[in-house]
Amino acid sequence: MKPFDFVRVGSVAEAHGALIPGAAYLAGGTNLVDHLRLGIREVERLVDINRLGLTDITELPGGSLRVGAMVRNSALAAHPVIRRRYPALAEAILSGASGQIRNRATTGGNLLQRTRCVYFQDKTTPCNKREPGSGCSATEGFGRYNAILGTSSACVAVHPSDMCVALALLDAVVVTEQAGGERRIPFTDFHRLPGDTPQHDTNLQPGELITAVELPAPLDWPSTYRKVRDRASYAFALVSVAAALDVKNGHVQNVRLSLGGTAHKPWRAEKAEAALRGRPATAESFRAAIEAELEGAQTGKDNAFKVPMLRNTVVAVLEELRDGTTAQRRAEGGAV
Ligand SMILES: Cc1cc2nc3c(=O)[nH]c(=O)nc-3n(C[C@H](O)[C@H](O)[C@H](O)COP(=O)(O)OP(=O)(O)OC[C@H]3O[C@@H](n4cnc5c(N)ncnc54)[C@H](O)[C@@H]3O)c2cc1C
Ligand code: SF4
Structure with a gap:
């Protein structure tokens, strides 16, 4: 693994300040650390955001709910308001990974987990998402998990998150902070289709930090x-x-x-x-x-x-x- 710096930050301003070119935010690390170990990602610096706070789940006027970006997946699934008012979200989270991983994985990190396409995770094979222009090994190779809607000739990978499927159902909003201030991104505009730039999974800008996910007032249907x-x-x-x-x-x-x-x-x-x-x-x-x-x-x-x-x-x-x-x-x- 290539050596890198490690910086721990205590505020959003410090997080932005620490983000030199080639740096990445570290939340639960359950996806990012795997990628560093596999050698499919290299960083100059890890900016540890675990001391930012952002761990509250807050009811807002009008019935919506704000979930801090650092709320762990297990805490979100177990929260009484989520279980009672957003049961599809609790079920989706609990269907993913394992208890230990959910204890560590965060709300923000879950949105940004990368595809499980076996070729993306194997740096000996061509993959347009990992190395733009190198080709797509999955089109002719192992394709059991490949996408069937919205594919392109450049990439046929699927997004792996369970939680995100429920957040799309709920019309959630992703709240971010970048140098210019706060941005609110409707959930269905957050992730992208591959087109000819499959290296980009989302519409986040470099350095933009997810601070929360907001859930509109719950549906009163099952x-x-x-x-x-x-x-x-x-x-x-x-x-x-x-x-x-x-x-x-x-x-x-x-x-x-x-x-x-x-x-x-x-x-x-x-x-x-x-x-x-x-x-x-x-x-x-x-x-x-x-x-x-x-x-x-x-x-x-x-x-x-x-x-x-x-x-x-x-x-x-x-x-x-x-x-x-x-x-x-x-x-x-x-x-x-
Ligand atoms: C063995 C295994 C099985 C799994 N099974 C499932 C499954 O069945 N279903 C499922 O949905 N998921 C599954 N997962 C994936 C797991 O849910 C994700 O790894 C986890 O949600 C990622 O969150 P994290 O906080 O650990 O992210 P990290 O690994 O810390 O970060 C992931 C990415 O997000 C960026 N990032 C993190 N937080 C922020 C932020 N606030 N703002 C901006 N950028 C940020 C990081 O820089 C990094 O690029 C599995 C994982 C493992 C290891
Ligand atoms: S489907 Fe996408 S992620 Fe998988 S090999 Fe092709 S380009 Fe890479």
Whole structure:
């Protein structure tokens, strides 16, 4: 590993001041330190932000909630307000990683974790995300986890976070500080599709520090998160679905759907949402809506299974929300 400086900071101003070219903020370190060890990232300096504070979860006027960037994933999932008012978020966090990693991982760091594409993590192989212009090994190589929506010829990787799929569902806002002051970024504009610049995962500017994530007042319809994976725990999503559904008189009044394991960013299924509003709340409508969303899906030799897997998962989750059986599954300790 290349030697680097280590600086510990106690304020946002100090954090900005310490960020020389080639430096990186260190939060929980559960992703960044792996990358340093694998040799796929080099830094001149680590700026440790663990003493910044930013660990509060605060209720704001109007019913929204501000989550500090350094709130650990386990603390967020366990918080009574999150469990009661944002259950899909708590479920999404608890479906990821392990207890030890969630104790260390932070809200800000989770947003910025990088893809688990095996070629991105192997510096002996071409990868446009790690080394722009070198090529994409995943297009013809191992493709079980590859994206099916919003891909480009430069990159077919997926965003790995579970928590971010739920934050996209909730219309969260990312709050940052940069030299020019505070910026508020709607969650669906935070991550990017690969296009021809897959080296950029997000729209953050160099040196911009995430200080909080804000959750709007909760939906008063039921919501949940379902993750499908190769092992029952400690595995990244093949596909995942965060959903909220409001049914009245047998018809869909409102719906939100967000998909994981599907694209380079958490994917809000807006076509499916539009197709469902006002329709009878039946399995047929649910299926037709997700099929409309997946019409443009591009699959390769290893990941065509994701299309029926997503369709079936979306239909199952919406049926469960419609029938009010989510609480029963949770009480029985059913898988997320
Ligand atoms: C074995 C393993 C299994 C996992 N399984 C899952 C899973 O199933 N689902 C899942 O969603 N995740 C999973 N993860 C990923 C884990 O959730 C992330 O590693 C974690 O959330 C990253 O947070 P961190 O605080 O440790 O970030 P760090 O590693 O400290 O930082 C990550 C990046 O964010 C930057 N950064 C951190 N905080 C800020 C900030 N406030 N402002 C600006 N930049 C910042 C850092 O500079 C770095 O580039 C797994 C991780 C491991 C190691
Ligand atoms: S899919 Fe993206 S991350 Fe994976 S090898 Fe191709 S360019 Fe790299």
